[in-house]
Amino acid sequence: MSTSVGTTQKQLGLLFDAVAAADRVIARNHAVRAAAVDEARRFSEAHAAEIPLGPHSRWDRDEIARREFSSELAATLHLPEPTADNLIAESRALTENLPGTRAALEDGLISYRHAQTLIGQACSIPLPGLPAFEQALLPAAQNQTVAKLKHTARVLRERLHPETITSRRARSILERTSWLQAEPDGMATLHLNTGAELVQSIFTRANDIAVSLLGPGEQRTLTQVRTDVLSDLLINGVTPTGVGDGVRATVHVTVSVSVMTLLGHSEEPGHLEGYGPIDPDTARDLASRAPSFTRLLTHPETGVVLSVGRDRYKVPKRMRRFLRLRDETCRFPGCNKSARRAELDHTHDWHLLGQTAHDNLAHLCKANHALKSETRWQVAQTPGGILTWTSPTGRDFVTAPARVLPTGPPGTAPPLLPEDAPF
Numbered sequence: 466m467s468t469s470v471g472t473t474q475k476q477l478g479l480l481f482d483a484v485a486a487a488d489r490v491i492a493r494n495h496a497v498r499a500a501a502v503d504e505a506r507r508f509s510e511a512h513a514a515e516i517p518l519g520p521h522s523r524w525d526r527d528e529i530a531r532r533e534f535s536s537e538l539a540a541t542l543h544l545p546e547p548t549a550d551n552l553i554a555e556s557r558a559l560t561e562n563l564p565g566t567r568a569a570l571e572d573g574l575i576s577y578r579h580a581q582t583l584i585g586q587a588c589s590i591p592l593p594g595l596p597a598f599e600q601a602l603l604p605a606a607q608n609q610t611v612a613k614l615k616h617t618a619r620v621l622r623e624r625l626h627p628e629t630i631t632s633r634r635a636r637s638i639l640e641r642t643s644w645l646q647a648e649p650d651g652m653a654t655l656h657l658n659t660g661a662e663l664v665q666s667i668f669t670r671a672n673d674i675a676v677s678l679l680g681p682g683e684q685r686t687l688t689q690v691r692t693d694v695l696s697d698l699l700i701n702g703v704t705p706t707g708v709g710d711g712v713r714a715t716v717h718v719t720v721s722v723s724v725m726t727l728l729g730h731s732e733e734p735g736h737l738e739g740y741g742p743i744d745p746d747t748a749r750d751l752a753s754r755a756p757s758f759t760r761l762l763t764h765p766e767t768g769v770v771l772s773v774g775r776d777r778y779k780v781p782k783r784m785r786r787f788l789r790l791r792d793e794t795c796r797f798p799g800c801n802k803s804a805r806r807a808e809l810d811h812t813h814d815w816h817l818l819g820q821t822a823h824d825n826l827a828h829l830c831k832a833n834h835a836l837k838s839e840t841r842w843q844v845a846q847t848p849g850g851i852l853t854w855t856s857p858t859g860r861d862f863v864t865a866p867a868r869v870l871p872t873g874p875p876g877t878a879p880p881l882l883p884e885d886a887p888f
Contacts, residue, residue, distance in 0.1 A: 578611045
């Protein structure tokens with residue numbers, strides 16, 4: 466076999482060089498962004514004293530400045546606010562504590578994901594130990610994958626950290642969490658972050674059960690069986706073989722599906738609250754199991770209670786259900802918290818003569834409800850449930866409802882959704 470490099474391979478090599486050059490440009494721009502974010506943070510903090518406080522303000526000026534800055538950065542970059550908070554913290558770490566990492570990023574020697582790995586491992590190391598930690602890791606960051614670098618950094622961090630892993634574990638376990646992430650094609654991912662020994666035990670038990678279920682007639686792969694075992698244990702408390710004694714879960718979820726789809730005369734997708742479109746067969750299956758699911762049947766001529774004017778502050782049950790279907794999530798820019806866990810807010814405040822009406826109500830999570838009340842963010846609602854948020858710097862951000870629902874005359878009761886529906 467010839468060892469010489471042909472013309473075609475040389476051309477391909479040049480294309481690889483172009484890819485690497487583009488990656489270096491991306492890294493440099495990440496460094497530029499980090500510098501801009503941190504400069505904006507420092508500017509915001511420096512001018513916090515100029516923020517006017519109302520007579521009933523619950524937050525001080527520093528808290529208002531912090532929330533105004535992080536929320537507007539999130540809206541600007543189309544990020545959830547926790548992600549924006551992480552970006553602010555990472556930018557500050559690069560600017561103040563990790564000059565070598567920042568320089569490597571500016572020179573295009575490492576990617577932003579590599580920089581994030583260094584930041585994440587360095588965040589709990591006392592300041593005197595940071596320079597040695599950073600310099601020891603930077604050579605590896607330029608040559609290793611992110612996954613390999615995480616392992617290298619974790620080992621080095623354990624060797625250099627002055628605090629025992631026992632005390633760090635006790636603090637970290639307080640931040641255990643889980644969350645749901647929607648995926649394409651009717652799929653979703655459940656994330657669980659807790660003690661390593663717990664996660665390892667969960668995985669090992671599920672894998673052991675899955676292995677025991679494999680046999681000559683089993684057509685599923687080990688991965689598929691293990692995933693099904695985890696699903697069965699979490700939903701039912703048992704697997705098909707009866708293993709496990711957990712408490713049976715009760716699933717409360719809204720499935721909206723047209724009458725024609727429910728009857729099998731249409732293949733229009735159903736709608737799973739908190740997720741989105743689902744295939745008709747799944748929608749029909751969920752709608753058939755009323756004890757565990759709330760069935761809402763949509764109809765083009767269905768009306769809902771749209772307004773009770775100034776007669777009452779409390780939102781009627783039918784209107785709440787309508788608004789929950791319409792919004793699905795908190796309506797602040799970038800927030801994806803479920804409407805089920807959010808609060809109904811009068812866009813034009815009730816105490817300022819706002820009405821309890823569908824076109825003056827929207828879901829806000831508790832944090833963003835407070836943001837609207839305590840900061841200089843302003844919001845207006847226009848027909849169709851469109852919210853236009855004006856930031857403290859005067860910039861507009863628009864959020865639309867998750868779904869466009871039919872509306873009828875005020876006071877019309879939906880014939881398919883009685884107040885005393887048994888589901």
